[in-house]
Amino acid sequence: MRNKEAVNKEVMVDEKGLRILEIDPWLEPYKGDLEMRMSRYEGVKKELLGENKSFKDFANGHDYFGFHRTNTGWFYREWAPAADALFLIGDFNDWDRTTHEMTKKENGIWEIFIPGKGTLKHQSRVKVHVVHDGQGKDRVPLYVTRAVQDPETYDFCGQIWKPYRNYKWQDAGFQGDKSKEPIIYEAHIGMAQEKEAIGTYKEFEENILPRIKELGYNTIQFMALMEHPYYGSFGYHVSNFFAASSRFGTPDELKSLVDKAHDMGIRVLMDIVQSHAVKNIYEGINEFDGTDYQFFHSGEKGTHSAWDSKLFNYGKREVIHFLLSNVKYWMEEYHLDGFRFDGVTSMLYHDHGLGTAFDNYAKYFSLNTDVEAVTYLQFANELIKEIKPEALSVAEDMSGMPGMCLPIEDGGIGFDYRLSMGMPDYWFKMLKVNDHDWSMQTLWKELSAGRPGEKRIGYVESHDQALVGDKTLIFSMADKEMYWHMDKESQNMAIDRAVALHKMIRFITISMGTEGYLTFMGNEFGHPEWVDFPREGNGWSYKYCRRQWSISDNPLLRYEDLKHFDGAMVQFMDRKGMMGVAPEQLWLDENRKIIAFRKKDHIFIFNFHPTESYANLEIPIHRDGKYKVVLDTDEEKFGGFNRIAHDIKYEVHPLDMDPNVKGISVYSPSRTAIVLKKL
Known part of the structure; x- marks a missing residue:
């Protein structure tokens, strides 16, 4: 290097x-x-x-740097160009900062060989003492693959992970169904359990994976897998880029979780954070060699003002090498099927997109654009496909950068999908508007708009909309009534509205035409509480840092109805190959609050009117045939009122509105979605 x-x-x-x-x-x-x-x-x-x-x-930095066992001993290497001296310390030498001095090689590389295969034992703890300008600091090794925290001092250090037997993978040949667009279940290992404590990889494998499989989601997106010192950062202030978070369990337990997901036919994505890094010096990579510019831009340019974190210098060869090696390591070591890249907007622009309205194309090609970051993202996407051609990469970009999800050879950046971050913003704005004033034209525009040729992941709410200080979709609609009226025997208009719209909003979002779909765990059944990590302000409580699965299993509560609908919706869209299929015909009626469209041989009808039901809603089909209802949000098992018959056959006939036009007449209750299939 x-x-x-x-x-x-x-x-x-x-x-x-x-x-x-x-x-x-x-x-x-x-x-x-x-x-x-x-x-x-x-x-x-x-x-x-x-x-x-x-x-x-x-991208093989992890195969050279860090700790590597040979037949005669251990090699340990670091890149620290500005350091004056490095000393390996740990359990093996009683943390003596003088006995194991490393040798400086070319290009800022330091190395030491420790004779004896058993010198560094499995689970022994290690650090490196780095001296710069006469000042020494004990640091966690840059490429360490496991970092653990002392429960008393809260100090992090590296840990050797070399079990007697390597993990034996059982997923040989798994690729996932490449023909299926991703229907993503966004999950956080730690808060995935009902107990008021941090959940584990093993508990997720045993308790949550079967739920995801039963619902029909074909992809899991794991948050917070990369080691981070502060649990409440949601995993976004990464300290150790090659270490899976030890607070959830061991590397082998994470591998077992991925293995089991693959056995169930579920792809596994990781929320990878390469847009910034935690500024902590003793836990992270910041100022490892004593300078602020080893990995990051120096001075103010290297600090994110809103996130209070450090910003990578994507134009530096060694930084590119480090980050690309990071991508490769996670894919090969943990058999991941791709990534959701966090903070892409922050990477793309020197002002990180803060306060910028991306309202014309000139905003994407100005001096504000960080061309070095654009190039790095192209490299990362090319590497992902080289390692696993069927792997997926998803960009979290709110700016709408043109070409984000076009192939590199076409002039694009190479992502497969972008998150449609405007969708949840739109839905939460709509909830502040009187139901009678909802615009069907605007709804259609917001849900169907996208860059030509670029795939989108549609969603109503992710983890962002569930954080404390905000409200989930259902909590925004039902508020305090959720605490008293979610039992099935209770009569409450606010709950009836919330339950009906919770289903309709999700169904039109997944079916309108986006290629993929995402939900955050628990939101599929209308989880009643927000997410609040343990912190000083709440007495370090885990009460709101968990998911109450039991309420979705309770046959007396309406959460179960919402869960059943979500599973039916997901399985219908997946099984029928409806994801990414653009509507061939569209019908809008602003006054009656109707949106209807045809996809393949199915007709989707959404009646958003808060009070009006239509006994004979006429839909022009322009072709002969018979239709039958195959799914509707008003079914009793989905918390509805069972107003729609499924045994009636609707035959195309001349319509009363115009005898020269053929179509069907159906009963369309208020706040209800219906799907009819051509027989």
Whole structure:
């Protein structure tokens, strides 16, 4: 490795690399910027790899740095270019800061060989004493694959993880069903249990995986897997990039969890955080070699003002190597099926998108754009596909950067999907509007709008909408009534409205045309409490840092009805291959609050009117046939009023509105969604 910045080397761009202009002609004025994007991608790639190497060959930092056992002993290596001296310390030498001095090699690399295979024992604890400008600090090794916290001092240190027997994977050949778009269950291991304590990998495997399988979700997205010192950060202030969080269990237990998910046919994604890092010095990578610029930008540029964290220098060769090695390590060590990249907007722009309204294309191609971050994301996506072609990558980007989810060879950044972050914002704004004033045109526009050729993950609420200080969708609608009227025998108009809209909003979001869908654990059944991690302000309580699964299993409560509908909805969309299928016909009626559309041989009808039911709602079909209701939100088992018959056949006939138009007439109750299938 050379201690130098990766150069922005200009190379010629083939016209085929700008297919993005054919996909989105509105980008034509920014052709030069797109050419620069591809030129920089090719130039830096050549600088890093040379002529023949792949990113898979390049991203092997974890195989060289850190601790590695041989037949005769252990090698330990670090990259610390500005350090004056390094000393390995730990259980094995009684934490003596003088006995095991490391040797400085070329390019800022330090190395030590410790004779004897048993010198560093499984689960022994280690640190490295780093000296810079006469000052020494005990640090957690950069590439350590396990970090543990002392329960009394709360101090983190590295731990050797070399069990007598390596974990034996059982998922040989698992790829997931590549034909199925992702229906994602977003989950947090620690708060996934009902007990008022931190849950474990093993408990999730035994208690929660079967629930996810039963509901029909085909993908799990795990949050907070990367080690982080503060539990309440939701895992977003990462300290040890190669270590799975030890507060949830051991590496082998996480592997078993992934293995079991694969056995159930469920893909596993990880919420990977490479947009920033925790600023803590003793737990994390900040100032490891004594400088603030080893991994990050120096000074103010290297600090995120809103997140109080450190910002990577994506133009530095060694940083690219570290982060790409991180991607490869998680995929190969834990058999992950891809990632959701957190904080992509923050990476893309020098102002991190804070306060910027991305209301025209010029905002994406200005001096505010961090082109080094764009290039890094292209590299990361290329590496992911090299390792596992069927793997998925999802971008958390609220800016809507053009080309985010187009292939790199077409001028894109290479993600498979972007999170449609405007959808939950839209829904929560709608709840503040009187139901009679909901606009069907706006609803259609908000849920169907997207970049041409780019896939989206639609959702109503993720973990963001469940955090303390905010309210979940159902809590926004029902508020305190949830505490008194969620039993099935209770009569309450606020609860009836909340239950009906909870189902309709989710169903139209998943069915409108997005290619993927996501929900946060527990929200599928209308979890009554927000998420609040233990902190000083709540007496370090875990009361709101858990999921109350028992209420969704209680046959006397309406949470069970919502759970049953969510499972039916997910399985219907997945089984019928409806995900990502664009509507072929659309009918809107603003006055009657109706949205209807056809997908394949199914007709979806949504009646959002708060009070009006229509005995003979006419839907123009323009083709002969018979239809039958196959799913509706008003079924009694889904907490509805059972107003819709499933045994009636609706035959296409000339409509009263216009005898020259053929269609069907159906009963459409208020606040109800219906799906009819052509027989």
